[in-house]
Amino acid sequence: MHSSFSLLSLASLALASPSLVSVSSEVGDVIRRALPDSPSGGYAPAEVKCPSTRPTVRSAKNVSQQESDWLRTRRGNTVQPMIDFLRGANIAGFDAQTYINNHRQNLTELPNVGIALSGGGYRALMNGAGFVAAADSRVAGSTDQHGIGGLLQSTTYLAGLSGGGWLVGSIYANNFSTVPQLRDGSAGSDLWQFSRSILKGPKENGISILNTASYWDDVHDAVDAKRDAGYEASITDYWGRTLSYQLINAKDGGPSYTFSSISRSPGFNDANQPLPILVADGRLPNEKVVALNSTVYEFNPWEMGSFDPSVFGFVPLQYLGSNFSAGSIPDNERCMSGFDQYGYVMGTSSSLFNQIALRNISSEKVPSFVTNAIEGLIERIGQANDDIAVYSPNPFYRYNTKTNPSAEEKTLTLVDGGEDLQNMPLHPLIQPERGLDVIFAVDSSADTDNNFPNATAPASPVVPDAETFINKGPEPAPDLLRVRPQKLHHGRPGQRAPAAAHRVRALMAYTAWGNVSTFTMSYSDADRNAIIQNGFNVATMGNGTTGDMSTKWRTCIGCAVLQRSMLKTNTTMPAACQECFQSHCWDGTTDSRPIAGGYQPNAVIGIQETSAGVSSRAGDFNKVLGLVSAVVASGLVLVI
Numbered sequence: 001m002h003s004s005f006s007l008l009s010l011a012s013l014a015l016a017s018p019s020l021v022s023v024s025s026e027v028g029d030v031i032r033r034a035l036p037d038s039p040s041g042g043y044a045p046a047e048v049k050c051p052s053t054r055p056t057v058r059s060a061k062n063v064s065q066q067e068s069d070w071l072r073t074r075r076g077n078t079v080q081p082m083i084d085f086l087r088g089a090n091i092a093g094f095d096a097q098t099y100i101n102n103h104r105q106n107l108t109e110l111p112n113v114g115i116a117l118s119g120g121g122y123r124a125l126m127n128g129a130g131f132v133a134a135a136d137s138r139v140a141g142s143t144d145q146h147g148i149g150g151l152l153q154s155t156t157y158l159a160g161l162s163g164g165g166w167l168v169g170s171i172y173a174n175n176f177s178t179v180p181q182l183r184d185g186s187a188g189s190d191l192w193q194f195s196r197s198i199l200k201g202p203k204e205n206g207i208s209i210l211n212t213a214s215y216w217d218d219v220h221d222a223v224d225a226k227r228d229a230g231y232e233a234s235i236t237d238y239w240g241r242t243l244s245y246q247l248i249n250a251k252d253g254g255p256s257y258t259f260s261s262i263s264r265s266p267g268f269n270d271a272n273q274p275l276p277i278l279v280a281d282g283r284l285p286n287e288k289v290v291a292l293n294s295t296v297y298e299f300n301p302w303e304m305g306s307f308d309p310s311v312f313g314f315v316p317l318q319y320l321g322s323n324f325s326a327g328s329i330p331d332n333e334r335c336m337s338g339f340d341q342y343g344y345v346m347g348t349s350s351s352l353f354n355q356i357a358l359r360n361i362s363s364e365k366v367p368s369f370v371t372n373a374i375e376g377l378i379e380r381i382g383q384a385n386d387d388i389a390v391y392s393p394n395p396f397y398r399y400n401t402k403t404n405p406s407a408e409e410k411t412l413t414l415v416d417g418g419e420d421l422q423n424m425p426l427h428p429l430i431q432p433e434r435g436l437d438v439i440f441a442v443d444s445s446a447d448t449d450n451n452f453p454n455a456t457a458p459a460s461p462v463v464p465d466a467e468t469f470i471n472k473g474p475e476p477a478p479d480l481l482r483v484r485p486q487k488l489h490h491g492r493p494g495q496r497a498p499a500a501a502h503r504v505r506a507l508m509a510y511t512a513w514g515n516v517s518t519f520t521m522s523y524s525d526a527d528r529n530a531i532i533q534n535g536f537n538v539a540t541m542g543n544g545t546t547g548d549m550s551t552k553w554r555t556c557i558g559c560a561v562l563q564r565s566m567l568k569t570n571t572t573m574p575a576a577c578q579e580c581f582q583s584h585c586w587d588g589t590t591d592s593r594p595i596a597g598g599y600q601p602n603a604v605i606g607i608q609e610t611s612a613g614v615s616s617r618a619g620d621f622n623k624v625l626g627l628v629s630a631v632v633a634s635g636l637v638l639v640i
């Protein structure tokens with residue numbers, strides 16, 4: 001009911017409140033996509049000619065050669081955006097251009113930046129999208145005085161988990177389009193059309209779909225084709241297929257698109273974009289819950305695997321689906337490609353949602369042959385396993401037999417990356433080999449009853465407990481919190497943690513209730529846009545409109561980016577940066593007293609009701625958006 005209203009309302013929002021940023025886009029956006037390169041031409045994997053050097057699993061003691069080569073170009077490509085970004089931070093007494101140019105000969109001395117987007121279903125996708133839009137210098141308004149535009153262009157890694165993985169996946173499936181482009185789609189496109197749940201499928205004016213029944217026909221046929229090719233199907237196949245219609249702007253949600261095709265896409269290959277990573281967890285067959293020490297797997301454009309000491313290996317993503325044994329494809333086995341189907345990878349990282357989708361499958365007009373197929377699968381694997389993604393054959397079969405818990409399993413079962421209660425995809429980013437200096441962790445978890453994050457997600461091992469956060473945090477201003485570097489070890493003795501020092505947490509929001517339930521599966525266009533907009537405002541602290549800290553926010557973000565670089569180069573921190581760290585840092589002591597009545601985050605605008613300026617703006621939002629104007633608490637944390 002809001003759909004024809006949304007563009008207008010955002011435009012008038014910008015007019016009514018010039019000091020708040022609106023996520024606007026240019027007219028005539030075209031969205032193109034990555035590569036439909038599955039050898040079968042469809043959803044199923046198919047045989048390919050083995051390369052002259054047969055694919056092998058490699059040890060995780062380092063990043064891959066491809067990543068290492070790519071990084072050299074990428075780090076170089078971030079130099080100019082970094083200069084622009086740091087200039088925009090307006091750090092008194094600091095000349096960004098001179099500093100960066102003085103050190104550009106040695107790229108390890110320059111800031112190495114990562115962004116992590118948490119899970120949390122559509123809430124996480126939309127809130128994360130607001131952050132990404134704010135960080136993207138291509139988005140109008142992002143480089144205004146208090147904007148953080150250019151951070152994305154200065155970033156080396158962009159990691160997502162579950163709902164955050166949908167966002168990362170959708171960005172790269174669509175030629176690194178901007179968030180406004182993805183949001184607005186193009187004529188007839190189903191992209192980000194969240195008003196129809198995936199159970200119903202896209203509207204009839206989509207580029208391919210006629211009605212719900214034929215939508216499910218297509219989904220069912222695709223999964224059948226994978227089965228016919230000799231592969232075991234799992235519920236994640238159905239789930240990933242349906243998700244793709246909303247996230248990949250191609251006919252039928254791009255059945256032949258592969259995640260590894262990102263590595264062959266021009267913008268990425270030229271290192272003009274950060275490196276995307278999605279995260280999933282390993283779960284042993286018949287294990288009912290995911291152990292907290294479960295193996296964390298990552299998918300990057302070249303590889304899938306784990307830095308965890310248990311598996312400690314990476315397989316070339318393109319050859320997933322081949323019968324690897326003890327780290328190679330034996331001479332009598334075929335080389336297969338296309339298993340790393342794009343939607344399947346996104347579905348794996350978010351497999352928890354299988355259950356949500358399925359719980360209601362009979363309440364929609366889903367044809368009975370589909371419900372029967374899915375119920376048959378559940379019967380076979382058991383209700384408790386309905387969240388698994390089947391990776392069969394297991395690429396790590398007989399690999400690292402001493403430590404790999406699945407070494408003797410023909411099937412590797414992966415689940416939603418958030419199931420080990422690590423809802424932030426920090427794991428790939430804290431690997432010492434990747435040498436990150438700063439991670440912007442955008443937390444859209446629903447830890448509290450009201451669907452707000454409470455700092456639990458990115459907690460151990462990098463930050464103090466949630467109670468300390470809440471008891472000591474000068475909410476609503478973001479607090480830069482010093483983390484305990486000694487806690488940063490991750491299983492490998494003797495290795496120094498790559499990233500340590502502070503963490504900023506902005507728990508607040510501005511213009512919409514973004515604390516929507518993880519299980520809400522459809523959103524009007526107006527709600528979608530308002531939540532994205534709110535995420536943008538969280539990222540910029542309302543473009544500097546919400547008090548003292550908000551005007552310093554941009555400077556402090558710049559300082560946070562710079563800090564480790566300055567330590568490496570033995571450069572004295574500018575006074576403005578020292579001020580950021582002194583006033584907004586955790587002093588290292590904890591206050592773990594229980595929070596009486598649970599954590600009830602305050603609304604920024606609510607808190608500032610005494611400020612006539614803010615409350616009148618709130619009134620404007622009510623009028624303009626027709627939505628509840630208030631706050632979203634979404635945590636923005638920054639770990640240096």
Ligand SMILES: *[C@@H]1O[C@H](CO)[C@@H](O)[C@H](O)[C@H]1NC(C)=O
Pocket residue numbers: 017018019020021022141144145146543544
């Ligand atoms: C953000 O704030 C700056 C400085 O106050 C202002 O010039 C700019 O127009 C604002 N941008 C938006 C999109 O509101």
Ligand SMILES: *[C@@H]1O[C@H](CO)[C@@H](O)[C@H](O)[C@H]1NC(C)=O
Pocket residue numbers: 031032033175267
């Ligand atoms: C992808 O985006 C780049 C940069 O915007 C553009 O030059 C290129 O033409 C696009 N590719 C496709 C296939 O649309």
Ligand SMILES: *[C@@H]1O[C@H](CO)[C@@H](O)[C@H](O)[C@H]1NC(C)=O
Pocket residue numbers: 061062063068
């Ligand atoms: C890891 O890769 C980097 C870059 O290629 C190289 O300099 C380093 O020596 C490698 N380290 C190990 C342990 O192989």
Ligand SMILES: *[C@@H]1O[C@H](CO)[C@@H](O)[C@H](O)[C@H]1NC(C)=O
Pocket residue numbers: 291293294295310405
């Ligand atoms: C996790 O811990 C349990 C109990 O200590 C152990 O049996 C299991 O092998 C561990 N799993 C991994 C992947 O290390």
Ligand SMILES: *[C@@H]1O[C@H](CO)[C@@H](O)[C@H](O)[C@H]1NC(C)=O
Pocket residue numbers: 230321322323333334336393
């Ligand atoms: C892998 O090996 C199994 C037998 O162990 C066989 O059934 C299957 O077809 C093989 N897969 C491929 C892709 O060749």
Ligand SMILES: *[C@@H]1O[C@H](CO)[C@@H](O)[C@H](O)[C@H]1NC(C)=O
Pocket residue numbers: 356359360363519520521
């Ligand atoms: C399931 O369907 C019921 C009734 O149609 C609805 O109230 C509920 O919100 C749905 N749940 C999900 C997770 O979609």
Ligand SMILES: *[C@@H]1O[C@H](CO)[C@@H](O)[C@H](O)[C@H]1NC(C)=O
Pocket residue numbers: 446447448454456466467470595598599
């Ligand atoms: C934070 O959220 C977690 C997960 O829901 C919960 O277990 C914990 O009690 C919460 N802590 C506080 C202080 O709110």
Ligand SMILES: *[C@@H]1O[C@H](CO)[C@@H](O)[C@H](O)[C@H]1NC(C)=O
Pocket residue numbers: 449450451513515516517
């Ligand atoms: C969002 O937060 C507000 C304020 O705490 C609360 O009233 C509302 O119920 C929350 N919405 C959801 C869907 O949890």
Ligand SMILES: *[C@@H]1O[C@H](CO)[C@@H](O)[C@H](O)[C@H]1NC(C)=O
Pocket residue numbers: 106107108109568569
């Ligand atoms: C580059 O900088 C790093 C960090 O300061 C230092 O350890 C390394 O020795 C430098 N490399 C060269 C070639 O100067």
Ligand SMILES: *[C@@H]1O[C@H](CO)[C@@H](O)[C@H](O)[C@H]1NC(C)=O
Pocket residue numbers: 570
């Ligand atoms: C760092 O700089 C200070 C002066 O700015 C100097 O006294 C000190 O020796 C330098 N330390 C190193 C390790 O270069």
